[in-house]
Amino acid sequence: MDIGELESKKIAELRDMAREMDIPGFSTMKKQGLVYEILRANAEAQGYDFRGGVLEIVDDDKQTMGFLRAKNYLPGPDDIYVSNSQIRRLGLRTGDWVMGQVRAPKDNEKYFSLLRVESVNGMSPDLAKKRPRYETLTPIFPDQKLKLETQPNILSTRLLDLVAPIGRGQRGLIVSPPKAGKTTVLKEIANGISANYPDVHLMVVLIGERPEEVTDMDRSIDGEVISSTFDEPVRQHCKVAEMALDRAKRLVEAGRDVVILLDSITRLARGYNLTVSPSGRTLSGGLDPTAL
Structure with a gap:
């Protein structure tokens, strides 16, 4: 059996198969979960993981x-x-x-x-x-708005909807001084997207953050959290960000909508500044142009 054969079956047929394989909790699983549990049980029956x-x-x-x-x-x-x-x-x-x-x-x-x-x-x-390949896809201007508002007491996402609305396919940048609440705003944006658009694949990429902030973000949102904390090598910061971008491209090729929230692009730029080969030119703040 393969995933295509299983996905063509009705959920009642999948539950009958799960019952025969003694898969626990099959009655409450969604179709995708049933498919993977049946594949897992089939592999284990043959002696594989x-x-x-x-x-x-x-x-x-x-x-x-x-x-x-x-x-x-x-x-x-x-x-x-x-x-x-x-x-x-x-x-x-x-x-x-x-x-x-x-x-x-x-x-x-x-x-x-x-x-x-x-x-x-x-x-x-x-x-x-x-x-298709990501490079062959056609980029267009955003024409579908992402509504971020969830609860009346959360004002930041309501203001974003009014003043700086976010659309599917849009890039955005939050610029603010330190300790002004950027991470909190990102968290509320993430919760707004996951609550209003459960079909959107949400990725939060944390570069150079403290480990406790990573744990807090992981516990606060319903999405995928990828991180490289401040105590890890800067080369690892760049690799994690590039892998997250490749992961998003593969999902887009499969027809999925993806939102990436990166915190912070400043630390990522510093990481590239330390890892790229020097070009001989320097911008203000000691930044190499090739790092950008």
Whole structure:
């Protein structure tokens, strides 16, 4: 069975299959959750794990290979190896959320290995091969407004709707002095989007923030939080931001609406200023033009 076959079934048929497989709590699951739990149970019945992660394609001098990253899209001991043949055959790209059957590492191996791809960004692998590339999509001016207002006592989002409305496909920048409440405004924007538009994939990228602020944001919003805190290398700040952007591009290619909230672009610019090769020119504040 594959994800395309399961998604073509009615939810009653999926619940019957889940009942036969003794999947706990199947009666309260939505269709997408049932599909993944059935795939997981099927993989475990064959002696494999069913896992997933965000793909990062790594090129070295010898070969091209991929790894499914987990926490904050960064390398870790639980990464899953993806072979070059799978990447080429299925047309996988950096930022894809890939799920499938996984086997444990052998004696001379370091990572888990992906045996069979079951889904790519929630689609069947065959359907994912036909998706367009982000670079070929046509950019247009925003023509659909995102309503941020939720509760009468939250005034910031009501004022944004009146004074500086946000549309789908729009870029925005919050400029303010330190300790003025930028993070609070971002949090209220995130809650407004998740409450009014549950179909929008919300990503909050925190660069150079304190770990306790990351925890607070994760507990306060209903969305994906990706972070690289101030105590981590600046090169990691840049990599996390680039992986988050690649993840958003893959979702857009799949037809999803994505909102990225970045805090803060100042620290990201400082990170690029320290990692790029010097151009020999310097702007005010010691900023290299290539960092921008």
